[in-house]
Amino acid sequence: xxxxxxxxxxxxxxxxxxxxxxxxxxxxxxxxxxxxxxxxxxxxxxxxxxxxxxxxxxxxxxxxxxxxxxxxxxxxxxxxxxxxxxxxxxxxxxxxxxxxxxxxxxxxxxxxxxxxxxxxxxxxxxxxxxxxxxxxxxxxxxxxxxxxxxxxxxxxxxxxxxxxxxxxxxxxxxxxxxxxxxxxxxxxxxxxxxxxxxxxxxxxxxxxxxxxxxxxxxxxxxxxxxxxxxxxxxxxxxxxxxxxxxxxxxxxxxxxxxxxxxxxxxxxxxxxxxxxxxxxxxxxxxxxxxxxxxxxxxxxxxxxxxxxxxxxxxxxxxxxxxxxxxxxxxxxxxxxxxxx
Amino acid sequence: xxxxxxxxxxxxxxxxxxxxxxxxxxxxxxxxxxxxxxxxxxxxxxxxxxxxxxxxxxxxxxxxxxxxxxxxxxxxxxxxxxxxxxxxxxxxxxxxxxxxxxxxxxxxxxxxxxxxxxxxxxxxxxxxxxxxxxxxxxxxxxxxxxxxxxxxxxxxxxxxxxxxxxxxxxxxxxxxxxxxxxxxxxxxxxxxxxxxxxxxxxxxxxxxxxxxxxxxxxxxxxxxxxxxxxxxxxxxxxxxxxxxxxxxxxxxxxxxxxxxxxxxxxxxxxxxxxxxxxxxxxxxxxxxxxxxxxxxxxxxxxxxxxxxxxxxxxxxxxxxxxxxxxxxxxxxxxxxxxxx
Numbered sequence: 164x165x166x167x168x169x170x171x172x173x174x175x176x177x178x179x180x181x182x183x184x185x186x187x188x189x190x191x192x193x194x195x196x197x198x199x200x201x202x203x204x205x206x207x208x209x210x211x212x213x214x215x216x217x218x219x220x221x222x223x224x225x226x227x228x229x230x231x232x233x234x235x236x237x238x239x240x241x242x243x244x245x246x247x248x249x250x251x252x253x254x255x256x257x258x259x260x261x262x263x264x265x266x267x268x269x270x271x272x273x274x275x276x277x278x279x280x281x282x283x284x285x286x287x288x289x290x291x292x293x294x295x296x297x298x299x300x301x302x303x304x305x306x307x308x309x310x311x312x313x314x315x316x317x318x319x320x321x322x323x324x325x326x327x328x329x330x331x332x333x334x335x336x337x338x339x340x341x342x343x344x345x346x347x348x349x350x351x352x353x354x355x356x357x358x359x360x361x362x363x364x365x366x367x368x369x370x371x372x373x374x375x376x377x378x379x380x381x382x383x384x385x386x387x388x389x390x391x392x393x394x395x396x397x398x399x400x401x402x403x404x405x406x407x408x409x410x411x412x413x414x415x416x417x418x419x420x421x422x423x424x425x426x427x428x429x430x431x432x433x434x435x436x437x438x439x440x441x442x443x444x445x446x447x448x449x450x451x452x453x454x455x456x457x458x459x460x461x462x463x464x465x466x467x468x469x470x471x472x473x474x475x476x477x478x479x480x481x482x483x484x485x486x487x488x489x490x491x492x493x494x495x496x497x498x499x500x501x502x503x
Numbered sequence: 504x505x506x507x508x509x510x511x512x513x514x515x516x517x518x519x520x521x522x523x524x525x526x527x528x529x530x531x532x533x534x535x536x537x538x539x540x541x542x543x544x545x546x547x548x549x550x551x552x553x554x555x556x557x558x559x560x561x562x563x564x565x566x567x568x569x570x571x572x573x574x575x576x577x578x579x580x581x582x583x584x585x586x587x588x589x590x591x592x593x594x595x596x597x598x599x600x601x602x603x604x605x606x607x608x609x610x611x612x613x614x615x616x617x618x619x620x621x622x623x624x625x626x627x628x629x630x631x632x633x634x635x636x637x638x639x640x641x642x643x644x645x646x647x648x649x650x651x652x653x654x655x656x657x658x659x660x661x662x663x664x665x666x667x668x669x670x671x672x673x674x675x676x677x678x679x680x681x682x683x684x685x686x687x688x689x690x691x692x693x694x695x696x697x698x699x700x701x702x703x704x705x706x707x708x709x710x711x712x713x714x715x716x717x718x719x720x721x722x723x724x725x726x727x728x729x730x731x732x733x734x735x736x737x738x739x740x741x742x743x744x745x746x747x748x749x750x751x752x753x754x755x756x757x758x759x760x761x762x763x764x765x766x767x768x769x770x771x772x773x774x775x776x777x778x779x780x781x782x783x784x785x786x787x788x789x790x791x792x793x794x795x796x797x798x799x800x801x802x803x804x805x806x807x808x809x810x811x812x813x814x815x816x817x818x819x820x821x822x823x824x825x826x827x828x829x830x831x832x833x834x835x836x837x838x839x840x841x842x843x
Binding site: 195196199200201202203204205206207209210211212213214215216217218219220222223224246247249250252256258259260262291292293294296297298299300302304306308309316318319320391392407 | 535536539540541542543544545546547549550551552553554555556557558559560562563564586587589590592596598599600602631632633634636637638639640642644646648649656658659660731732747
């Protein structure tokens with residue numbers, strides 16, 4: 164075991180680079196120079212580039228001993244990759260800044276980089292540099308450059324009345340995972356032999372989410388132009404689309420796709436987990452019937468129609484159930500600051 | 504006065520955007536979409552792009568009450584812009600992540616954004632997004648995308664024996680400024696009416712450094728290919744060039760350009776301030792006689808020859824004075840971690 168305070172910045176960078184090299188990430192021909200100079204160098208070849216930044220802070224976004232370092236690395240990058248997917252782009256280059264504590268284990272940082280290496284190997288993108296600074300609380304701050312060669316990217320601002328509202332995958336699972344680890348001892352479920360098949364999908368959704376890169380590209384291919392990712396909660400993210408597009412929406416809560424066990428494990432909380440739980444990193448998008456039909460024929464992942472965009476009105480998002488009863492629900496989702 | 508905990512993330516972003524809009528920054532035609540979606544969108548038009556990231560953490564890189572918030576914003580971006588200059592590029596797009604404390608004043612954050620706005624107005628580049636998260640200690644994490652349309656960028660790795668070693672501006676001034684504020688009450692010198700004309704240049708170098716964007720471009724224009732910026736101390740940064748280029752160097756310490764008052768104010772420490780003081784954000788580069796002569800004819804900023812690149816040898820950097828006496832000096836410059 165080696166502590167951050169025991170080695171030089173140069174040695175630390177060299178050890179982390181070694182982890183990345185052994186993770187089998189492939190560098191793109193557009194990346195001319197990675198880690199090691201004042202800046203990395205790219206020769207951009209694509210029509211559109213997108214840039215997304217996200218940070219995770221210890222004791223705000225994660226508890227050090229509640230997530231494996233490998234998963235922490237994976238998840239930190241997954242949340243950025245999800246933004247890239249929501250723009251209909253693929254990851255190209257990643258810059259990672261770490262704020263490290265002096266008593267932090269180098270081996271922990273190496274495990275985080277194994278997580279970074281694993282997700283770049285699976286979904287593309289090269290880690291081209293960043294910064295490492297000392298900090299009293301550990302943080303990871305990431306910027307990702309994505310790209311596509313289409314005439315445009317996906318946006319939040321293109322929804323029009325009549326559009327169907329669709330989500331990919333299942334919603335509420337990550338928040339359910341978070342709820343499980345708040346109520347139980349997580350070590351029980353990370354232990355392969357004692358895992359519960361009922362709980363594991365929620366924990367996996369929470370700790371090791373999959374960014375929907377491929378689906379984002381297909382959405383754009385089918386002529387759909389409005390998309391965001393479910394990161395702050397379904398209602399909050401749909402509200403962002405409504406704000407940007409100046410429209411309202413109606414959602415049937417019974418149509419929201421969930422894990423088969425969500426409602427039985429959380430009979431009272433499932434609706435809240437679905438509507439305001441964050442970090443599902445699924446895609447939420449809107450489009451007309453023809454484009455959605457085309458996507459249904461092409462997409463390999465599950466997509467579900469959950470509502471419709473309407474003309475702008477006083478109630479931004481109306482909720483109904485299968486019997487067309489109105490559902491009252493106040494809490495939109497995460498606001499990162501306000502304490503009320 | 505409003506505290507971070509009193510407003511929503513949305514309101515905070517909106518207030519900071521307002522500051523940027525009123526600062527008169529000009530957006531580039533390549534920037535299709537800035538703040539407000541899952542990611543910003545660029546349509547890249549340049550041959551080379553460079554990406555640099557840097558972070559500043561409270562109580563590690565700055566003390567909250569020792570620097571004005573405006574200067575903190577300026578300086579945070581200046582250190583990134585300096586890396587872009589050292590690559591022979593101009594800034595295009597900036598992503599800024601803030602880790603903010605719940606009891607931090609919104610007005611402080613607005614002042615920081617005034618600093619960001621001022622430096623982008625002067626040197627170009629648009630703030631296209633980022634992230635704002637809660638943190639126990641305040642931090643600023645920045646990524647900058649720069650660009651040029653030349654066939655290449657400047658690098659650390661192209662120095663060859665026989666190259667002259669050159670620095671721009673004056674060296675040691677920022678470290679001298681830091682030393683002054685450690686020994687004196689800084690508020691005395693930030694007060695215009697009581698400022699000391701002797702001390703002010705050092706304080707300005709430390710608190711509001713100017714990135715050498717224009718010079719970086721001219722260096723590249725003159726056929727020079729090796730450059731870095733003086734951020735961690737002259738010897739440390741020259742050592743980076745020697746490591747990358749697999750060469751050694753000889754430097755005449757009496758040739759190092761300094762503020763006229765440095766040696767009289769710091770008769771014993773000036774050499775250490777010059778050799779291992781960081782954050783001057785001047786450019787350090789090497790080139791052959793012809794290219795340097797061409798640059799001397801074209802550059803509007805001061806450039807000074809301080810030594811020569813030699814074949815790789817056991818002593819990476821040899822120091823001499825005007826009488827060709829050898830100078831002994833051990834401490835290369837900042838290493839951000841090692842505690843020995």
